[in-house]
Amino acid sequence: MRRFKLGLVVNPYSGIGGAMALKGSDGPDIRAQALAMGAQQLANPKTAQALAQLDALADRVEVFTAAADMGEQVARQAGLPCQVVYQPVQHQTEGEDTEAALRAILEHQPDMILFAGGDGTARLVFDVVGEQATVLGVPTGCKIHSGVFAVSPAAAGRVLSQVVGGQLVSVQRAEVRDIDETLFREGKVQARYYGELWVPLELRYMQSVKSGGKESDELVLDDIADYVAADIEEDDDCLFVIGSGSTTAHIMQRLGCDNTLLGVDIVQHGQLLDSDVTEQALFSLVSQQRSKLVITLIGGQGHILGRGNQQLSPRVVDAIGRDNIVLVATKTKLNALNGRPLLVDSGDPEFDQRMSGPIRIVCGYQDHVLYPVAGLED
Known part of the structure; x- marks a missing residue:
């Protein structure tokens, strides 16, 4: 049987500014400040919660991902066979690394792309992927205003396991939204609509x-x-x-x-x-x-x-x-x-x-x- 081709991209710094009251993680200066304050990187552990739901289906999946903590590490820890299709050139990865990884994954025509991050990452996914693939977000960021994320990492894994397991799963467009972090730090919440992505849902028969x-x-x-x-x-x-x-x-x-x-x-x-x-x-x-x-x-x-x-x-x-x-x-x-x-x-x-x-x-x-x-x- 042909293996399910799963694209995987993790923003390893997603959510790093939340616990430090930095109101987000966008930008290298914010990430550097959060790390200097002792912030923990939780994106990969949360992604691991999602991938754990595939334990019984590991032989039916092949993961296409980026090297190290952008996906390879957590995929291998989950026991999933993976192919590294992108190697970041810098230690502290940036948005352009996420975009490059997504473009490399698309070349392999994935059945679905799982990404871990927040609204900023969802925007990058929208910019690169558009309607080329069905995606699903693992919520790991400080800001989750977009409708492309599961309600929790484990929930993302459950939906993914349904798709990999061959169950009938609905897909529909969901909004990508993001707020202005600068205004947010000034106490103003201004969310902007950027577009829509195809996402899977648990089937609800009419x-x-x-x-x-x-x-x-x-x-x-x-x-x-x-x-x-x-x-x-x-x-x-x-x-x-x-x-x-x-x-x-x-x-x-x-x-x-x-x-x-x-x-x-x-x-x-x-x-x-x-x-x-x-x-x-x-x-x-x-x-x-x-x-x-x-x-x-x-x-x-x-x-x-x-x-x-x-x-x-x-x-x-x-x-x-x-x-x-x-x-x-x-x-x-x-x-x-x-x-x-x-x-x-x-x-x-x-x-x-x-x-x-x-x-x-x-x-x-x-x-x-x-x-x-x-x-x-x-």
């Missing part, structure tokens, strides 16, 4: 969805269709490859386009360009233009590729890119799998393995979950 029934499913399908159709209509420069299935047919209906229920269609800017295309024609198109692939899963089985959509060959999907797959399904459909992973059966074992790992699924309007994909050999 009762109307879990209850099943045609009416509730229709409402959810409408939400999915509205969300995906808006993306198709707004992204003028992208080709959208629409796979087979009743869920994708709902999207085509929302666009007002004819749909090949058992075939593959091409849409751009909300307009149908071609219907029931062959693998050869499809490969020619997606090799020349930025594309996204909209597909669903076979109910009860969980196959997303290789069953009934052979036009979506390994070379076609590779040309589009895994990150450009828009997978759509209701939570009712996912719940019917009873925890079994999604499946890929392309006939190419190496491709099937590349496709494995957590994938984001659109389950409603701005409602997503993370769910595992496994090749048949898993």
